[in-house]
Amino acid sequence: MFEGLTGRLGDIFDRLRRRGALSEEDVGAALREVRIALLEADVALPAVKAFVAGVKEKAVGQEVLRGINPGHMVIKIVHDHLVELLGETSEEINLSATPPVPVLMLGLQGSGKTTTSAKIALRLKTREKKKVLLASLDTRRPAAQEQLKVLADQVGVASLPIIPGQTPVQIARRAMETGRLEGFDVVMLDTAGRLAIDDELMAEVVEIRDATKPVESLLVVDAMTGQDAVTVATNFNERVGITGIVMTRIDGDARGGAALSMRYVTGKPIKLLGVGEKVDALESFHPDRIAGRILGMGDVVSLVEKAAETIDREEAEKLARKMEKGGFDLDDMLSHLHQIKRMGGMGGMLGLLPGLGKVKEQIKNANLDETVLKRQEAIILSMTKQERKKPDVLNASRRRRIAQGSGTTVADVNRLIKQYQDMSEMMKKMKKLGRKGLMRQGLSALLPKGRH
Numbered sequence: 001m002f003e004g005l006t007g008r009l010g011d012i013f014d015r016l017r018r019r020g021a022l023s024e025e026d027v028g029a030a031l032r033e034v035r036i037a038l039l040e041a042d043v044a045l046p047a048v049k050a051f052v053a054g055v056k057e058k059a060v061g062q063e064v065l066r067g068i069n070p071g072h073m074v075i076k077i078v079h080d081h082l083v084e085l086l087g088e089t090s091e092e093i094n095l096s097a098t099p100p101v102p103v104l105m106l107g108l109q110g111s112g113k114t115t116t117s118a119k120i121a122l123r124l125k126t127r128e129k130k131k132v133l134l135a136s137l138d139t140r141r142p143a144a145q146e147q148l149k150v151l152a153d154q155v156g157v158a159s160l161p162i163i164p165g166q167t168p169v170q171i172a173r174r175a176m177e178t179g180r181l182e183g184f185d186v187v188m189l190d191t192a193g194r195l196a197i198d199d200e201l202m203a204e205v206v207e208i209r210d211a212t213k214p215v216e217s218l219l220v221v222d223a224m225t226g227q228d229a230v231t232v233a234t235n236f237n238e239r240v241g242i243t244g245i246v247m248t249r250i251d252g253d254a255r256g257g258a259a260l261s262m263r264y265v266t267g268k269p270i271k272l273l274g275v276g277e278k279v280d281a282l283e284s285f286h287p288d289r290i291a292g293r294i295l296g297m298g299d300v301v302s303l304v305e306k307a308a309e310t311i312d313r314e315e316a317e318k319l320a321r322k323m324e325k326g327g328f329d330l331d332d333m334l335s336h337l338h339q340i341k342r343m344g345g346m347g348g349m350l351g352l353l354p355g356l357g358k359v360k361e362q363i364k365n366a367n368l369d370e371t372v373l374k375r376q377e378a379i380i381l382s383m384t385k386q387e388r389k390k391p392d393v394l395n396a397s398r399r400r401r402i403a404q405g406s407g408t409t410v411a412d413v414n415r416l417i418k419q420y421q422d423m424s425e426m427m428k429k430m431k432k433l434g435r436k437g438l439m440r441q442g443l444s445a446l447l448p449k450g451r452h
């Protein structure tokens with residue numbers, strides 16, 4: 001799946017990789033190619049436009065990390081946006097309702113609805129230990145109800161007994177009634193398909209929906225259908241309302257466009273993927289995996305992530321060295337507050353000092369969430385330059401004024417000063433003990449009293 005897109009983007013980025021620096025022109029050129037690639041992969045135009053605009057916003061003005069070439073940077077941005085567009089987390093079937101929970105299966109003829117119903121029933125039975133009843137509402141195709149019964153027997157779940165002559169809505173009501181009377185957890189309603197969307201089908205499905213009030217209405221779409229998938233998804237979503245999408249035949253050489261644009265036009269999650277004809281060939285949908293597959297460049301993505309991490313570490317090491325030398329005042333603390341937070345507080349910083357890696361786990365620094373950080377910034381900014389160098393000199397009335405000026409409390413000010421004093425004390429001890437002494441005595445020698 002997605003080979004077309006992978007190949008296309010691969011070519012573009014091969015070209016970018018050979019360059020030292022990425023000019024704005026290059027970003028533009030790359031995005032034009034990305035646009036064509038997505039269109040060729042049958043992604044719908046509105047989805048393509050939104051995607052390219054999103055990438056552009058991120059890419060222009062983006063700092064290129066050291067050790068990474070600009071092409072790699074763009075790949076990472078394109079990848080992250082793919083994940084975002086596909087939906088960030090994988091969502092399972094929602095069963096949070098009073099049993100029997102009705103699950104409506106929707107889709108065109110031959111999309112794989114019946115097979116998928118059996119696959120989901122098997123999954124719910126084995127993974128969630130649910131008692132599932134399968135019911136075919138397909139009265140149009142003569143063998144449809146028997147087909148579902150055969151599949152139900154195969155996966156070892158119950159199927160609704162066939163009563164000839166009933167309408168789809170009558171079957172649906174009977175299924176729910178049986179579900180209630182016989183204590184089923186889930187009732188799966190497999191509706192009839194059509195070759196194309198038509199009003200009769202929509203009216204029938206709406207009637208079934210209103211009679212059963214399904215918790216999930218899953219649209220089953222063949223991944224090979226390309227642009228048609230968008231029409232199908234839009235129609236079902238607008239006229240019936242869907243809660244999720246299952247894409248089948250991912251095992252074939254389908255194009256990736258359907259996944260991207262169905263998600264974009266409906267805003268509904270792709271919940272599961274059909275990956276073969278066998279009843280256990282069903283997988284959870286992982287956006288990052290699919291995005292990686294679209295790009296075929298998972299290794300590049302992790303390379304960029306690694307580089308970003310390294311640079312964070314270098315920054316932190318610089319800061320730690322400065323602390324070690326002493327002369328660390330509140331201005332330094334201010335400019336590094338976010339960095340300190342990212343490194344997991346003082347404990348994390350210490351861990352970066354050579355030879356102290358092992359003990360870093362032992363220190364925890366609380367109060368480093370975003371709101372605390374903002375308050376600390378406001379407090380430091382309300383002090384005079386002189387006070388920032390020597391916060392110990394602040395008397396009670398000055399602390400009150402600073403609290404007022406920064407919209408915080410005296411307790412916040414006191415806490416910040418205490419934190420600064422703890423840090424200074426720790427650094428003084430580090431200087432005195434030297435690295436060897438520290439290692440010998442363990443970290444307790446370093447910590448202010450009563451904090452560990």
Ligand SMILES: Nc1nc2c(ncn2[C@@H]2O[C@H](COP(=O)(O)OP(=O)(O)OP(=O)(O)O)[C@@H](O)[C@H]2O)c(=O)[nH]1
Pocket residue numbers: 107108109110111112113114115116138141144192193194247248249250251252273274275276277281
């Ligand atoms: N390779 C592959 N084949 C699949 C997958 N899902 C379903 N099929 C096959 O597709 C064919 C049609 O599947 P059905 O489940 O009968 O389709 P349907 O949507 O219920 O069709 P109607 O009942 O006619 O509306 C069957 O031969 C299935 O085995 C899949 O994920 N991969």
